[in-house]
Amino acid sequence: MEAYTSFASVYDTFMDNVPYEEWGRYIQGMLCKYGVKDGIVLELGCGTGTMTEILAGYGYDMIGVDNSEDMLELAMEKRMKSGHDILYLLQDMQEFELYGTVRAAVSVCDSVNYITEPEELEEVFRLVNNYLDPGGIFLFDFNTDYKYREIMGDCTIAEDRGECSFIWDNYYYEEERINEYDLTLFIRECGRESEGDPDHTGGLYRKYKETHYQRGYTLEEMRTLLERAGLVFEAAYDMETKSEPGDTAERICVIAREAGKQPLTGK
Incomplete structure (x- = not known):
């Protein structure tokens, strides 16, 4: 993708x-x-x-x-x-x-x-x-290769910023020295609030997925x-x-x- x-x-x-x-x-x-x-x-x-x-x-x-x-x-x-x-x-x-x-x-x-x-x-x-x-x-x-191998590899990072959130899953393939990270995004759709939410504190979110590759x-x-x-x-x-x-x-x-x-x- x-x-x-x-x-x-x-x-x-x-x-x-x-x-x-x-x-x-x-x-x-x-x-x-x-x-x-x-x-x-x-x-x-x-x-x-x-x-x-x-x-x-x-x-x-x-x-x-x-x-x-x-x-x-x-x-x-x-x-x-x-x-x-x-x-x-x-x-x-x-x-x-x-x-x-x-x-x-x-x-x-x-x-x-x-x-x-x-x-x-x-x-x-x-x-x-x-x-x-x-x-x-x-x-x-x-x-550096050290960062992917020792810090980022095989860990999950998640953040919620209200209008958008993400889950970031890392997988480090040491032999190939490739870090794969799969991003799952939840982005609020402007102007499309959910029913029963008159204060617009919720809203509808659309889910997206992306996969990125980087080499150490x-x-x-x-x-x-x-x-x-x-x-x-x-x-x-x-x-x-x-x-x-x-x-x-x-x-x-x-x-x-x-x-x-x-x-x-x-x-």
Whole structure:
């Protein structure tokens, strides 16, 4: 089943505990540290455009790429409210195309973990390298194999937010290093209250199901794939401590740099 269809409408509600503003300051600081203080920045897997909007607020000319039409519709609603001049493209990050190069590319919220085959992720990195300016920066975060294996695997998370609720069942397949999570969503239908509910405290809910797959990677694997794609590994940081990542890091931020183009492999 295609991911981020039904979930798109309530994605921001369930992600309201993510410190986007803090992450945005961190990303902007890192971009400046590595020489990208302005210019065009590409966000891969931009979703509903929350981080795209934050980076646009720092003065970057943003391009957002995502393969979910439902998510991009919400991103464009935010663009109308903010007035930011953001270009959104409905494209798969594994096959994205731009008209020119960019100063930097970013990808947040473990979007790269959705690329479950290392060879395919290497091609994504190769595409990024192709569209970066000479010396351009690529910044992304990913969930580690440790997080899926020890923290998320084989657990259930449930939340009730009134107008919507979800049950999130995780299954980690250690041999394949794939985390499957099955989302069961209950979303209140606007304007359709149930009989005997004059105060509109209940209402009718529709049930939806989605299945998502992510792969657990190690930092060493990421470094190898980046270097094979022609990028130069610059640094990595534990997103929790902002220090050098250890064996128990759950989410890692990686910075790589363009250092000469390599030809894209044929499809």
